[in-house]
Amino acid sequence: MKKIFSTILCFFIILISCKKAEVDDGRIRDYREKFYGDYNCLVRTTYSSMGQFSVDSAYKVVKVRKFEGFNTTAGKNYHDIEHKVGILVNEPFDPNSPSGSCNGVAFYFQYYYHPTITLNGVLSYPEFDCSYHVGFYGKMINDSIQIGFSFGSLGLTWTQSIVGVKIK
Numbered sequence: 001m002k003k004i005f006s007t008i009l010c011f012f013i014i015l016i017s018c019k020k021a022e023v024d025d026g027r028i029r030d031y032r033e034k035f036y037g038d039y040n041c042l043v044r045t046t047y048s049s050m051g052q053f054s055v056d057s058a059y060k061v062v063k064v065r066k067f068e069g070f071n072t073t074a075g076k077n078y079h080d081i082e083h084k085v086g087i088l089v090n091e092p093f094d095p096n097s098p099s100g101s102c103n104g105v106a107f108y109f110q111y112y113y114h115p116t117i118t119l120n121g122v123l124s125y126p127e128f129d130c131s132y133h134v135g136f137y138g139k140m141i142n143d144s145i146q147i148g149f150s151f152g153s154l155g156l157t158w159t160q161s162i163v164g165v166k167i168k
Contacts, residue, residue, distance in 0.1 A: 030066070031119050032066065032083075032084075032085055032117060035064055035085055035117060035121065035140045036064050036065055036066065036085070037063075037064055037166050037167065038061050038062070038063055038064075038166070038167045039061070039062045039063075039064065039144075039145050039164040039165060039166050039167065040059065040061060040164050040165055040167055041059070041060055041061070041062045041145065041162050041163060041164025042057060042058075042059055042162075042163050042164065043057070043058055043059075043060050043062070043089060043160065043161075043162050044056070044057045044160070044161045044162075045057075045158075045159070045160045046157070046158070046159045046160075047157070047158050048156070048157045048158075049155060049156045049157075050155045050156075060089065060090070061167070062087060062088065062089055062145065062162060062164060063087070063088040064085050064086070064087050064088075064140070064145070065085065065086045065088070066085065066086065067081055067084035067085055067086040067114045068081060068086075069081045070095055070106075072095050072106075075101055075105075075106025076105075076106055077105050077106050077107060077114070077127070079105045079126075079127070080116060080126070083116045083117065083118075084114050084115060084116050084117065085114070085115065085117050085123075086112065086113075086114050087112065087113040087114070087115070087145075087147070087162075088111070088112050089111055089112065089113070089160075089162065090111040090112075093111050093112050100127075101127075102126075102127045102128065102129060102130035103130060105127055107125070107127035107128070113125070113138075113147065113149070115136070115138060117140065120141075121139050121140040121141045122138075122139050123136075123137070123138030123139060123140065123147065124136070124138075133151060133152050133153050134149075134150070134151050135148070135149065135150040135151075136148070136149050136150075143165055143166035143168075144163075144164065144165050144166070145162065145163070145164050145165075145166075146161075146162070146163050147160075147161065147162040147163075148160075148161050148162075149161075
């Protein structure tokens, strides 16, 4: 009797604790959809090399879309696409020129980012785990976006910060 009661109790706990998928118009909603859209952003890029320093700041419309992966002559990336967003900073964008690769997975930065995003809007870039010289942070919270990226090596530093709000 105890065994049957324990089994039924476990079944009901599992049933109650499972999160139901959000359904909209007969289709299951992707948690990333709330982050998609166009953002008015200040994009600040700095570059320094051997004592020379330059800063470029511009207001741009940054586009956040679904990331569906890519396969080009220069590389491919279909890694964890169900948890990523595509962030287009500069147009035109040439998809045949990825910025680098990590363990055989190509990635972009500067003009197009494709980070992993959590349910809470925290961004991370697992592709950068191979490099000691790369830093990335980001978040998308309450219709705002904030990204910081840095790259450095001997005598060279390149950074980009993006801060903006969603266009309604």
